[in-house]
Amino acid sequence: MNERRFFVKNVEETTVVSGEEFRHAVSVLRIGKGDEVVLCDNTRTEYPGTVLAVDKASFTVRVNGKRENKKEATADVTLLCGYLKGDKTEYSVQKAVELGARRIIVFRSEHCAAYMNENKLARLNKVSVEAAKQCGRSIAPQVEYFGDFADALAATDAKNKLFACEFATETTFDLHALRGSTAVVIGPEGGFSEKEARLAAAAGYATISLGKRILRADTAAVTMLSVVMWELGELQ
Numbered sequence: 696m697n698e699r700r701f702f703v704k705n706v707e708e709t710t711v712v713s714g715e716e717f718r719h720a721v722s723v724l725r726i727g728k729g730d731e732v733v734l735c736d737n738t739r740t741e742y743p744g745t746v747l748a749v750d751k752a753s754f755t756v757r758v759n760g761k762r763e764n765k766k767e768a769t770a771d772v773t774l775l776c777g778y779l780k781g782d783k784t785e786y787s788v789q790k791a792v793e794l795g796a797r798r799i800i801v802f803r804s805e806h807c808a809a810y811m812n813e814n815k816l817a818r819l820n821k822v823s824v825e826a827a828k829q830c831g832r833s834i835a836p837q838v839e840y841f842g843d844f845a846d847a848l849a850a851t852d853a854k855n856k857l858f859a860c861e862f863a864t865e866t867t868f869d870l871h872a873l874r875g876s877t878a879v880v881i882g883p884e885g886g887f888s889e890k891e892a893r894l895a896a897a898a899g900y901a902t903i904s905l906g907k908r909i910l911r912a913d914t915a916a917v918t919m920l921s922v923v924m925w926e927l928g929e930l931q
Contacts, residue, residue, distance in 0.1 A: 699724055700733045700828045702835055706742045706758060710734055713753040715821070726754060734758065735833040739767050764833035768795030770927040771876040773851050775800040776916050777883030778840075780809045785822045787881075787916040788838055792826035794920045795929055799823065799838045802847035806885025811840050844891055848898040853878035858900035859919050861886045861909055868901035873926040881916045 701716045712720065712734075720726040726746055734742040734756060741764045744756040774791045778784055778801050791799050801819065803811065819838040827835035841847035854875035857868060861882070880900060887895075896902070905915055924930050 697829075698733045698831070699726070699730070700735055700741075700831075700833075702735050702737065702824055702827070704736065706734050706736045706761075708758055709747070710742075710744070710756045710758060711753050712756060717753050720754060721749070732756060735764075735827075735835075737834050739764050739833060741833040764831075766831045767834055768797065768924070768927075768929045770795065770797075770924065770929050771853070772796050772920070772923060772927070773798040773800065773853055773876075773878040774916060774920060775802060775847055775851070775878060775880045777802060777804050777881065777912060778807050778809050778811055779883055779912055783911075783913045784809075784819060786913050788819050788822050789826045790917045791920055792823050792832065792836060793830045794917070794924050795832075796836055796920060797834070798851070799836045800841060800847055800850055801838060802841045802844055804844040804883055804891055805888045807883040808885065809883075811842070816840050845894055845898075848880070848895060848900065851878040852876075856880075856898070856900040857903045857919070857923070858892070858895040859903045859905055859915055860892055860895075861905070862892075863902045863904040866902065866904045868903060870903075870922060870926050873923065877923055877927065879916075879919050879923055881912060881919060884912055 701712050728746055730746045740761050742758045742761050744758040747755045747757050774796045776787050788799055823838055824835040855877040858880045
């Protein structure tokens with residue numbers, strides 16, 4: 696049985712859990728007094744504890760200790776992806792969390808056909824938390840949104856910057872030599888424009904080809920992250 700994990704801002708000897716985490720605990724997991732849980736505060740440390748009481752709007756946990764989370768990736772990987780229609784961005788976020796991405800940036804670019812709002816961004820962050828729980832992480836990556844593509848490109852100082860482009864004729868980076876922090880850029884359904892490819896190159900991003908076939912944007916995100924995580928030793 697998977698451990699029942701809850702994300703809180705601060706963990707104390709006696710911690711009160713409320714809000715969305717409380718509602719999930721009561722309505723879905725049926726948490727009760729005496730149950731064992733794990734509290735996470737978005738660090739590599741997690742805190743096993745016991746539920747002392749369940750009230751109408753919160754439950755209280757006695758923390759029994761702390762331990763290092765062994766499932767967090769050691770590699771620092773950021774996914775930057777164009778905002779997609781429907782629930783496709785949710786899929787990309789979910790899989791990025793499962794694969795161990797530390798940071799997720801969603802952006803708007805020329806060929807984006809969908810529009811972001813506060814509720815949609817909140818939903819993406821909820822998906823991140825749910826995915827982190829499911830795969831046993833103690834960090835749920837914050838999903839950030841940039842309405843300007845150039846700003847999104849500049850938002851990371853990763854050592855390796857990779858730009859996956861459907862019209863690229865060659866890969867200009869040796870993925871087998873990949874070491875250190877890495878940022879991966881994936882476009883929206885309509886792909887990137889030539890102008891955006893030039894922006895990425897000017898910002899220090901190496902062009903990556905994803906092969907002979909045109910991949911769906913959500914497929915490309917999972918594929919590229921999987922390759923990067925493998926080369927960084929996270930899937931070996």
